Amino acid sequence: MKTKTIKHSPGEPAGGKLLILLSICMAALVLPLSFSGGAVATPAIGRELGGSPVALTWITNAFMLSFGSLLLAAGALADQFGRKRLFIGGMALFSLLSLMLAFAPSVEWLDALRAVQGIAAAAALASGSAALAQEFEGHALTRAFSMLGTTFGLGLAFGPLIAGALIDMFGWRSIFLTTAAIGAVALAFALTRMRETHDPSAQGLDWPGTITFSGTLALFTFGVIQAPESGWSSPLVVGVLMASALLLLIFIAVESRAERPMLDLSLFRYARFVGVQLLPIGTCYCYIVLVIILPLRFIGVEAMSEMEAGWMMVALSAPLLIVPTTVASLTRWVSPGVLSGVGFVIAAAGLQWLGHAGVGAPKLDLILPMLLIGVGAGMPWGLMDGLAVGVVPKDRAGMATGIFNTARVAGEGVTLAIVSAVMAALAHASLTKLLSSGTGASAAQISQVSQQIATGDIAGAAATMPQLTQYALAGAYGDAFQVLVHVLTGVTLLAAVAAFGFLGKAGAPGK
Template sequence: MVLIAVCLAAIVLPLSFSGGAVATPAIGRDLGGSAVSLTWITNAFMLSFGSLLMAAGALADVYGRKRLFVGGVFFFVLTSFALALAPSVFWIDVLRALQGIASAAALSGGTAAMAQEFEGHARTRAFSMLGTSFGIGLAFGPLLAGSLITTFGWRAVFLSTALTGLVALIFGALRMRETRDPNAQGLDWPGTITFTATLVLFTYGVIEAPELGWSDPFVIALLAASALMLLVFIVVESRVQRPMLDLTLFRYPRFIGVQMLPIGTCYCYIVLIILLPLRFIGVVGLSEIDAGILMIALSLPMLVVPVIVASLTRWVSAGVLSGIGFLIAAVGLQWLSRIDVSTTGVAVAMPMLLIGIGAGMPWGLMDGLAISVVPKERAGMATGIFNTTRVAGEGIALAIASAVLAAYAQSVLGDIIGTRETAAHIAESAQRLATGDMARAIATLPGVNPRDLLSGYGEAFQNLLHIMTVITVLAAGSVFGFLSRTSSNDDAVGTAGQSNL
């Protein structure tokens, strides 16, 4: 029953992540809102989720794993119901941030509680099922969200997550037992505050940059303040007795290599989970359900490839397999960049399938590697750092990719349109295109041929894919360099590393 409760929560979290992205064009059509406010629908969730994971883990140790899980899921259900009734994009953004906080509590409390319920091989099987649940949520989240939007409207996406969370809450509250860490010393408040401030300021600056300009004093101030908060965070964590982030773990080269795994998958996979539905629905004009069906080509390998790759670790190093996966994903990204933006169907599904296969190879090995590359007594902290790198990295990667896409679109549209329109109108249209709002992009530039806007968006997306390819290749090189040697613990990676979000 405990496993069912946590796995249900594991299914609904990626659905909240991808469902919000699929629903963004429909929300924009219904409620309006600026391009920046629509961008925050996804970023607010990922930012609060990623920045508070380590803090939530510490709170679970102090106040109880069951209490944090039940409280997190309960709060998640409330915010989901509220999202289904939200009257404006502003309130959706606020509620999505609160939903991310609830998700951090639910995931940290649930996984910690599950670890107390199972021992040995049973624990391995339980966490494998947890990883499969995440895979199901990612693989079928866009399709489910598209079906709900087409049939009932975008509010049904949040209503469905609320109902699923409610079922998880009932199972968890009834059967989960309370456990705590008797040696826990509370939350590292200075570390939590400075780390969260670093992520919030950086993300806010990157999101505002395409509209205001990278040289705008406000943007520069935000990015400078983010760098200052990062420096303060490092100083704080190096001096406190029980830091939220143990910086000494970075003395292990293989631990550094492990952090490149989620970073690589962010840019070759997670970013596409968000941006491709916006492209298919808002720019190309597919229905939500057709876009969801097409997205299966990208996500479905996550249900199969990690299991296959885990079995290969008996003969090949997990680091080598991960690096090969990144190279396969890079080939898929380049293939996708050569396809016309208006193309749909099998022609675009094939490179998406290749990207999914490549990204799936490190996906099923990451958690096991995060534990195996450090001494056993440091495994808990290593896992917390890795999960934070993964989720917070996803939010940062998405903010950067969206900003780069908007900046490229603005530059390309400026070259195509010339001086016929003001720079402000071109920038607004580019922002609208980046959020998948072709209708408002056309309305912003009424005298421009819509084909020029589509062409400009296509060229901008192609340039973004080139950058993502380079980052993915660099991730592969880092993984080969740091993780290619077989560790004595690598034989445990194949069975322990399948619980990725």
């Protein structure tokens, strides 16, 4: 990749840079708030609007899927049409959709609007990050991106608490009104202060790559989410997963032949670059999935209020405000790969501890392992972005960052789909064992209740299968959750092995 020549519009006063940074940071705050807040709101949405477990799952997955799959495409469009123009368009659309979400009449409308909102989020984040890189240089750029990362962490850490407070006081719709208001303020700052920059050598969007990549992720996610309802062997699920695999092969063929590919596959020849892409997979399984499934457990199974669930989630996410910065200072003496691997081991220990806290356990028995998981996940979290750039030659840094961010966000959506399906399968096994005593139930009824248990909807499961008590259904959830934690622990430990193996030793970029 050649070094880009950037064209600027007429000069911007230096004092305006702070407002530009504030604008982009507010966008970085509202995106994780929308992500984590939607998870806390799901039980309340289900109580008001109904909807199947699959439809409720898409409230989060639709946003993450479109967000992650279009980040690279959004970056290319920002280069061609201007970073300011795309940021303003993305934030305007994001805020408008937040308003529409606040008045959505059904879960199906919520799912559709969230998918489009993910597109707007991709446009805002990709263009905002690129614009920030043009406004600051040297140490100022490092501090600016550090502030951006801290703001994103704040959204993750306190998003569930803010969402819980809003739901308790004003209802779930107030979450989307709040994100609309924050987005509007970010938009106002950008309109008045942000400069227009673009890449004059940009050659437009890689449409074949974009379509095949997005299609691969969309079909795979749909198949995995639909499998618990239709069955893994159903023609629909098998056909969708096979189509996803076919699109993936087409995507690889297209990108390997493109003159300016959306995703430069040659970077995967660098072993350390491959290792970096595995780091967000580890954090997905030991941290991100818990941001989604724990609020569902606390509200639907432990019978906490949304506010109580929000306070509980602070224990998991608050360490990310402190640990990444602390760990970054240790890289002068210890390899980032070693620190990341140690973090995954700590997170795995926390997961196993959490798995021993059964349904109805004292809150402290949940809070302490959540703190440990947060500390462990925070160690690679603060090092991943720097490693994504540092393990490749300098002239490939831009593409490396784009691939890493796409792998991280798209991986979160795929991981959520996989974990939801695994939890539903485990709940099905627990329920089948529970019904072995002879309590009659149809296969369709067992499948529906299994999905309700997996999403923490114990009240709904009891209504669907009144022959079982809520206590028995909560026990089935607890059994499934404990096995799920073992699966998450295994993947986290594999991520630790990958970190030690690929990144444990210092190496020159491109090695």
